[in-house]
Amino acid sequence: MRELLTIFAAGLFGLLFGLGLVTSHMTDPAVVIGFLDFAGDWDPTLLFVMAGAVCVATPAFVFARNRPKALLGEPIILPARNRIDRPLIGGAAIFGIGWGLAGICPGPGIALLGAVYGGTFDKGALVFMPALIAGIFLSRWRPLRNALGAS
Amino acid sequence: MIGAAASGLLLVNGRIAGISGILGNAVRGIEGTWRWAFLVGLIAAPLWSPLLGLPFAIAHHQAGLIQIAVAGLLVGVGTQIGSGCTSGHGVCGIANFSLRSLTATAIFIGFAALTVFVLRHLLPRMAGA
Numbered sequence: 057m058r059e060l061l062t063i064f065a066a067g068l069f070g071l072l073f074g075l076g077l078v079t080s081h082m083t084d085p086a087v088v089i090g091f092l093d094f095a096g097d098w099d100p101t102l103l104f105v106m107a108g109a110v111c112v113a114t115p116a117f118v119f120a121r122n123r124p125k126a127l128l129g130e131p132i133i134l135p136a137r138n139r140i141d142r143p144l145i146g147g148a149a150i151f152g153i154g155w156g157l158a159g160i161c162p163g164p165g166i167a168l169l170g171a172v173y174g175g176t177f178d179k180g181a182l183v184f185m186p187a188l189i190a191g192i193f194l195s196r197w198r199p200l201r202n203a204l205g206a207s
Numbered sequence: 208m209i210g211a212a213a214s215g216l217l218l219v220n221g222r223i224a225g226i227s228g229i230l231g232n233a234v235r236g237i238e239g240t241w242r243w244a245f246l247v248g249l250i251a252a253p254l255w256s257p258l259l260g261l262p263f264a265i266a267h268h269q270a271g272l273i274q275i276a277v278a279g280l281l282v283g284v285g286t287q288i289g290s291g292c293t294s295g296h297g298v299c300g301i302a303n304f305s306l307r308s309l310t311a312t313a314i315f316i317g318f319a320a321l322t323v324f325v326l327r328h329l330l331p332r333m334a335g336a
Contacts, residue, residue, distance in 0.1 A: 059240075062220055062241050063240050063241050063244045064244070065215070065216075065219045065220055065241075066216065066220055066222075066241035066242070066244040066245040066248070067244035067245065067247055067248040068215075068248060069212045069215045069216040069219070069220070069224065069245060069248065070212075070244065070245035070246060070247065070248025070249040070251075070252075071248035071249070071251055071252055071255060072208055072211060072212035072215065072248075073208070073209055073212035073213070073216075073224060073226075073245075073248070073249060073252075073294075074248060074249040074250070074251065074252025074253070075208055075252045075255065075256055075259070075261060076208030076209035076210075076211075076212060077209065077249075077252065078252050078253055078256045078261060078262060078263075078264040079208060079256065079261050079262055080208075080209070081262070083253070083264045083266060084264075084265060084266050084267055085266055085267060085268050085269045085270070086266075086267035086268075086269055089269045089323055089327075092316070092319045092320045092322075092323040093320075093323050093324075093327055094320050094324070095324050095327070095328050096327060096328065105209070106293070106297055106298065108209075108210060109209040109210035109213065109298045109302075110210065110297075110298055110301050110302045111210065112209075112210025112211055112213075112214060113210040113213045113214050113217075113298060113299060113302035114302040115214075116213070116214030116217050116218055116302070117217065117299070117302045117303040117304075119218070120217050120218060120221075125221065126217070126218055126219055126220055126221030126222075127218055127219045128219055128220060128221075130220060130221040130222075131221055132217065132221040133221055133222060133223070134223070134303065135223065135290075135300075135303075135305070137290075137307060138305065138306065138307050139307065140306065140307055140310050143288050143289060143290070144289050144290065144307060144310065144311055145289075145310070145311075145314060146288060146289070147284075147285045147286065147287070147288030147289020147290065147311075148285065148289040148296070148310075148311040148312075148314035148315040148318070149285070149289075149314055149315070149318045150281050150284055150285030150288065150289070150318075151281065151282055151284075151285025151286050151289055151292060151315045151318075152285070152314060152315035152316065152317065152318025152319040152321075152322065153281055153285070153318050153319070153321075153322050154277075154278045154279070154280070154281030154282035154283075154285055155278070155282060155293075155315060155318075155319040155322075156318065156319035156320065156321065156322025156323045156326070157270060157274055157275075157277060157278035157281065157322055157326070158268070158269070158270045158274060158275045158278035158279070159268075159269050159270070160266075160275070160278065160279075160282070161226075161282065161292050161293045161294075162226040162227045162230055162282060162286060162292045162293075162294075163226040163249065163292070163293065163294050165279070165282075166226065166230065166246060166249045166250060167249050167250060167252050167253060167264065168253070168264065168266055169250050170249075170250035170251055170252060170253040170254050170264075171253040171264045171265070171266065172253070172254070173265065178266050179268075179272065180266055180268040180270075180272070180275050181266070183272045183275045183276050183279065184275050184276070184278065184279040184282075185279065186279070187275070187276040187277070187278070187279025187280045187283065188230075188279040188280070188282050188283040189230075189234050189283060190279075190280060190283060191279060191280040191281065191282060191283015191284040191285075191287070192230070192231050192234055192235070192283045192284075192287050193234075193235075193283075194280065194283065194284050195231075195283065195284045195287035195288050196235075196287075200284070201288070204288050206288050
């Protein structure tokens with residue numbers, strides 16, 4: 057029963073997260089590129105979206121810090137790492153280049169799989185997501201991990 | 208809504224709403240049905256938003272399909288090696304006062320902006336000169 061509730065809650069939070077992405081137009085690459093285009097007609101909207109999300113989430117993280125268990129009894133898992141190392145910097149740089157190339161990051165890419173207009177799916181998402189998943193498996197490749205200093 | 212969803216997943220499920228981590232662990236077959244449920248919820252969002260009176264999700268793509276494919280590959284590799292994307296580092300990490308996540312966020316926004324600058328301003332200018 058508790059396991060089912062956990063799954064149901066996760067689905068609901070996924071939906072809420074996705075509705076947030078759609079409502080803030082983070083699922084539209086034109087808006088994302090507009091935010092990243094500092095030298096052009098810069099659109100700061102997404103900065104406020106991200107800052108707003110951080111402000112809402114901060115009390116939850118502060119509250120969670122001294123609690124061992126979540127509401128459904130699962131342990132609260134907070135990342136323990138705080139080192140700023142080579143994989144973090146290299147990975148973030150590679151991700152940034154990819155984000156700038158298409159204006160799609162993982163959350164909006166996944167959400168766009170569910171976007172249907174005029175009876176067809178979003179072609180961009182249908183290309184982006186398989187490539188992203190290929191990238192996930194490529195990231196396990198030992199020579200690449202060694203080159204980027206990842207364990 | 209993004210902040211509320213991240214807070215909810217943390218306080219109710221005890222998990223960080225880091226999309227690249229959730230997706231990466233799900234497709235690599237790491238145990239946790241909740242990850243697939245979260246992903247299904249995310250995909251369902253564009254179908255639900257018009258029913259709830261929220262905006263319709265329309266993507267005005269700025270790149271051709273080959274460029275999108277290259278972008279996807281780089282986003283996949285980068286978020287796995289760098290342990291996070293816009294949601295995990297940019298929202299959850301910063302909300303958790305993590306200097307590591309703040310650094311990652313500054314780097315990926317910086318590199319994304321640089322890429323957009325090269326594509327939108329530098330290359331067209333060089334082509335025009």
